[in-house]
Amino acid sequence: MPVFSQTVLTEGDIAFTRINIDDETLSFVLLVPIANSTKFIITDEAWNGSSLDAIESSIEFTATSDFLAGEEISIDTNILSFTSSGSGTASLLSIGAYSPINGNMLGAAGDNLFIYQSTGIPTATDFVAGINANSGVMGSPGNAWSTSTSSSNSLLPNGLTNGTDALGLFPNGGAQPEFDNARxxxxxxxxxxxxxxLASIMDLSNWEFDNDVPFPVSSATFNVTVPxxxxxxxxISYAPGTICDGNSALLNISGDLNDATTWYVYTGSCGGTLVGTTTGSSIIVTPTPPSTTYYVRGEGGCATAGSCGSVTITTTPREDASFSYSATAYCAxxxxPTPTITGVSGGTFTSSGGLSLNATTGSIDVSASTPGAYTVTYSTSGLCDGSETASVTINTLPTVTFTAPEDLCLDAGIQADLGGGTATGGVYSGTGITDDGNGMTYSFDPAAAGVGIHTITYxxxxxxxxxxAVSDDIEVTNTDAPSVDIITVGLTGDCAELSTGFTKTDILNGKNVYISNLDNFPLAVGFDGTKWVLFAMDIENTGFENTSVPAGLTPPLTxxxxxxxxxGTMDIYLGAYVCHGGTIADLSLLFSEDNIKIYVDATTETPLAETDLVINGNQYYISKTINGCESDRSVIEVTVGSEINNEATLNAGVITATQSNASYQWFACTGEGDEYLDGETGQSFTATEPGDYKVWVSVLGCSVESICITVSI
Structure with missing residues (x-):
């Protein structure tokens, strides 16, 4: 049974090369390399046909290093030591019935040696080598391995063959006495x-013998070559069947390397340009379009570089994926942009994140993309798909800010060295704008621009x-002089108690239309085609009517x-009319415009104060201001009403107002607020029951009241 060692030995892996009966030494050569830890047994036990006798010496050989094929091992059994022709090392251990030390292994009458591998009692097939140095019967030819009658002779285990992997030394060619020493x-x-x-060692003609002198270790060394x-x-074949330009192919190599170590793959010729090697049966290559021939042969080891197997791979051109954009850079x-595809259509567009790209059309949503540089790839979808790239850059817009100057009057003159735009380097444009060409300033001519709101763009x-670009607006204002074509309307009664100006605004039905200057009480005086009316502008009902239609454009006064x-009553004065004691503030109320200024003449810069009294018959100069722009002055002559007499006299139960040519309204003085006496609008009032009474006297809306007069009946 073979031992579980590093190297398992078989018949003929070791051969004996020397046996000296006289000095108890032996040699054998390793015809194969053995690995560290390999073990085998060297014994002089006789094989009896079924087993070893187990009554003699045995030495366990344990390799403590690797041994090369050709190393010759020599052992001196007397001292249990060994030498090697190489560098291998080993340990020797006596494991037999008798220790071989001091001449107890090789018998003087001749002996045999075996080498076997086994973990226990060896069988006939566990033997590796054998040598027999006993002739058997004196003078009897060819009887080595013939008997096993003592410890000096042995049969040959049937796992070994004499002359093939075991050697019977005697007799040598016929009957002769045995020799103690052989090499x-x-x-x-x-x-x-x-x-x-091994065949040479098994040939007895290659041995030498001596019966008196032991042979020393041979100086010759073995060199075991490997056939x-x-x-x-x-x-050679390849896969897949269709190889696109630029793709790799798998070369499949069918054949045996034998003693070569590696498949070498060449292009150009057998042994030409090396493209790769493999110890397996396949290798990946990338053929050069339009075709490439690959040459493959086994090399290395003892092999001689020879002929190659070959295969030609013809590649399939890739689809044309040509495309282009109209430009390489776009502003935000x-x-x-949508690219023009000049190659195969129906492919897919891709790019890195940040570029908003339509995968089907390649259109770039510029405004939705993050500014930066991108590579757009277009890939076709065929078996040999193609791809091309294009570089596209999305550039940011410059950051600009601009603030227009303050609003101007039409006559403000040309405004030079204006700025307000950042960053510098831009151009100003717009109506009335002249850019200075320095990237920083411009001028603005309000007169050239004209009245209105104008946009300045940077x-x-x-x-x-x-x-x-960024824009801002500037307004040019030209304030018209206020209209002095006014009438003064005085009202009394339940609708209103007032005296205010109405300004002419239009002509309707051949007559002037006048609009009141009251912001919260808009009234108008106009001609409806048959009569003059006073009406509230937000309703159709009229407050007063007058069927008198004087010639000209103006309404009747009474x-x-x-x-x-x-x-109540209504009276009209053509022109500006201010109550007695009226002030500049009262005069201002006659005009519809806000921001009225009233001057004493056409040139004085300081307007009159609101508390200044209006002087009858004087001319006043009136301007208005819009957006800080003051108009020219209109001139108007103002009538100041006479002082209204508020006295009344009692005569026989009749109270009479002293002031004539006025409007009147009588009240009962109740002490808890005056009681309005409906219909009592005459200059005189006749009491029908005792009490206290008073009168309101009005001229063009200018009113005074009398004291309460007691009437007793």
């Missing part, structure tokens, strides 16, 4: 492969050619009759 001659063959050297089997010329506000183009205003 494979140093001059015999020592170089060759295992079989050749070389050349590799097959391989058959550019129109979305445009900046950066180094990438991207343009951004004769107004209340309609929706159930009572």
């Amino acid at each position: 494979y001659m140093p001059t015999s063959l020592h170089t060759g492969d295992k079989a050749t050297i 070389c089997t050349e590799p097959d010329i391989p058959t 506000d550019s129109s979305d 445009t900046l183009t950066n180094a990438n050619g991207c343009t951004n 004769g107004w009759v209340p309609t929706q205003c159930f009572d």
Whole structure:
């Protein structure tokens, strides 16, 4: 049974080369390398046909290093030591019935030696080598391995064959006495492969014998060569069946390397340009379009470089994926570009994140993309798909800010050295704008721009050619002089108690239309085609009517009759009319415009104070201001009403107001607020029951009240 060692030995892996009965020494040669820890047994036990007798010596040989094939081991059994022709080391251990030390192994009457591998009692097939140095019966030819009658002779285990892997030394060619010492001659063959050297050792003509002098260890060294089997010329195939330009192919190599170590793959010729090696049966290659021939042969080891197997791979061209954009760079506000595909259509567009790309059309949503540089790849979808790339850069717009100057009057003159745009380097444009060409300033001519709101634009183009613009508005104001074509309307009664100006605004039905200057009480005086009316502008009902239609454009001054205003009076004065004691503030209320200023003449810069009294018959100069722009001054002559007499007299139960040519309204003085006396609008009032009474006297809306007069009946 073989031992479980590093190297398992078989018949003929070891051969004996020396046996000296006289000095108890022996030698054997390793015809194969053995690994560290390999064990085998050397014994002089006789084989009785079924087993060893187990009554003699045995030595356990344990390799403590690797041994090369050709190392010759020599053992001195007297002292249990060994030498090697090489560098291998080992340990020797006596394990037999008798220790071999001091001449107890090789018998003087002749003996035999075996080498076997087994973990226990060896069987006939566990033997590796044998040598017999006993002739058997004196003078009897050819009887080695013939008997096993003592410890000096032995049968041959049937796992070994004499002359093949075991050697019976005596007799040598016929009957002769045995010799104590024998050695494979140093001059015999020592170089060759295992079989050749083993056959030479098994040839007795290559041995030398001496009955008196032991042979020393041979000075000749063995060189065991390995016979070389050349590799097959391989058959080469490839996969897949279609190889696209630029793709790799799998070469499949069918054949045996034998004693070669590696398949070598060449292009150009057999042994030409090396492209790769493999110890397996396949290798990946990348053929060069349009075709590449690969040459493969086994090399290395003892093999001689020979012929190659070959295969030609013709590649399939890739689909044309040519495409292009109209430009390589786009600004963030550019129109979305779509590429032109000049190759195979129906492919897919891809790019890195940040670029908003339509995978089907390749259109780039510029505004939705993050500015930066990108590579767009277009890939077709066929078996041999193609791909091409294009570089596209999305550039940011320049950051611009601009603030227009404050609003201007039409006559403000040209405004020079204006700025307000950042970053510098831009251009200003707009109506009335002249850019100074320095990237920083401009001028603005309000007169050239004209009245109205104007847009000034600041445009900046950066180094990438991207343009951004920002705008702001400026208003040019030309304030018209206030209209002095007014009438003064005085109202009394339940609708209103007031005296205010109405300004002419239009002509309707051939007559002037006048609009009141009251912001919260808009009234108008106009001609409806048959009569003059006073009406509230937000409702259709009229307050007063007048069927008198004087010639010209202006309304009648008197004769107004209340309609929706159930009572009261209405009078008109053509022009500006201010109550007695009126001030500049009262005069201002006659005009519809806000921000009225009133001057004493056409040139004085300081307007009159609101508390200044209005002087009858004087001319006043009136301007208005819009957006800080003051208009020219209109001139108007103002009438100041006479002082209204508020006295009343009692005569026989009749109270009469002293002031004539006025409007009147009588009240009962109740002490808890005056009681309005409906219909009592005459200059005189006749009491029908005792009490206290008073009168309101009005001229063009200028009113005074009398004291309460007691009437007793």
